[in-house]
Amino acid sequence: MIGWFKSPASETQVTHGQRLWLYVFAVITMVLLVTPTLIVIPMSFSDSQYLEFPPDKWSTRWYQHYFGSDEWMRATRTSFKAAILTMLAATPIGVLAAYGLHASRVPFIRPAFILLITPMMVPVVLVAIGAFYAYVKLQILYTMTGLVMAHSLLAIPLVVIVTGSALKSYDMNQENAARSLGAPRWKAFVSITLPQIRFAVVTSALLAFLTSFDEVVIAMFISGGDNPTLTRNMFNALRDQIDPTIASISTIMIVVTTVMMALAQIFGTQRKK
Numbered sequence: 001m002i003g004w005f006k007s008p009a010s011e012t013q014v015t016h017g018q019r020l021w022l023y024v025f026a027v028i029t030m031v032l033l034v035t036p037t038l039i040v041i042p043m044s045f046s047d048s049q050y051l052e053f054p055p056d057k058w059s060t061r062w063y064q065h066y067f068g069s070d071e072w073m074r075a076t077r078t079s080f081k082a083a084i085l086t087m088l089a090a091t092p093i094g095v096l097a098a099y100g101l102h103a104s105r106v107p108f109i110r111p112a113f114i115l116l117i118t119p120m121m122v123p124v125v126l127v128a129i130g131a132f133y134a135y136v137k138l139q140i141l142y143t144m145t146g147l148v149m150a151h152s153l154l155a156i157p158l159v160v161i162v163t164g165s166a167l168k169s170y171d172m173n174q175e176n177a178a179r180s181l182g183a184p185r186w187k188a189f190v191s192i193t194l195p196q197i198r199f200a201v202v203t204s205a206l207l208a209f210l211t212s213f214d215e216v217v218i219a220m221f222i223s224g225g226d227n228p229t230l231t232r233n234m235f236n237a238l239r240d241q242i243d244p245t246i247a248s249i250s251t252i253m254i255v256v257t258t259v260m261m262a263l264a265q266i267f268g269t270q271r272k273k
Contacts, residue, residue, distance in 0.1 A: 044244055044251040045058050048244065051243070051246075062247065062248040065245050065248075072245070072249070076230050082151060082227075083209045083213040085148045090208040091208055093152070093159070095204065098163035099167065099193070101160070102164060113160070120157045129221065131146070131150045131222050135222055142222065143227060155212060156208075158207045158211060159208055162204045162207065163200050166199070170197060206260045213257075215231065230253075234249060234250075
């Protein structure tokens with residue numbers, strides 16, 4: 001154990017002992033962030049009519065209520081459908097935008113990048129209000145098309161940033177060599193560049209999925225009718241009545257999010273091998 005403290009933690013020869021304060025701070029931060037999430041899980045297995053921790057009696061009645069409810073199932077299908085479509089729309093757009101920003105040498109690239117990530121800098125509620133009034137004019141309010149468009153607006157900046165970071169460490173001379181041998185630019189990108197940044201692309205796709213799946217503010221404004229999202233119904237349920245069904249749904253969402261991020265890490269580990 002003492003040898004571990006004296007062993008180098010990085011190429012800079014900083015030892016683990018010198019980084020001990022950082023490890024302690026990281027553990028405390030993780031505990032504060034994760035503990036409230038973990039409390040939700042046992043609450044979802046409560047037999048009580050109300051949220052309580054720890055539960056007096058254990059039961060799966062609220063999971064049965066969730067899976068047996070047509071309203072909750074419709075909202076779940078809407079959320080998954082919107083998240084998948086957002087992922088399919090935002091990922092290629094964001095990847096191509098990041099590639100264009102990286103490969104282009106025109107002078108207005110920096111302003112273009114700032115414009116692309118603007119949705120991250122503007123409060124989400126303002127984006128929601130703007131989308132609401134625009135969708136009323138376009139007559140796409142409460143539609144899947146409008147929901148995917150709004151969620152893609154939030155997801156594209158994440159895709160641009162993650163993919164752009166991967167491209168910065170990529171040697172463009174490899175693609176240039178393929179193009180010098182006669183390959184069209186699109187083919188050189190698909191066959192040479194894309195395989196080498198695929199981990200960033202997959203990570204971006206998963207982030208786009210989760211951005212849509214977990215989003216609630218915009219959904220409160222533009223989803224509803226036949227297309228209510230799961231988070232919108234959860235928010236309304238918390239406002240009108242609080243029962244452990246919310247905890248059950250939250251637990252399922254935690255599992256979905258954890259699985260998605262684990263898949264990204266597994267994919268990255270396989271890539272390094």
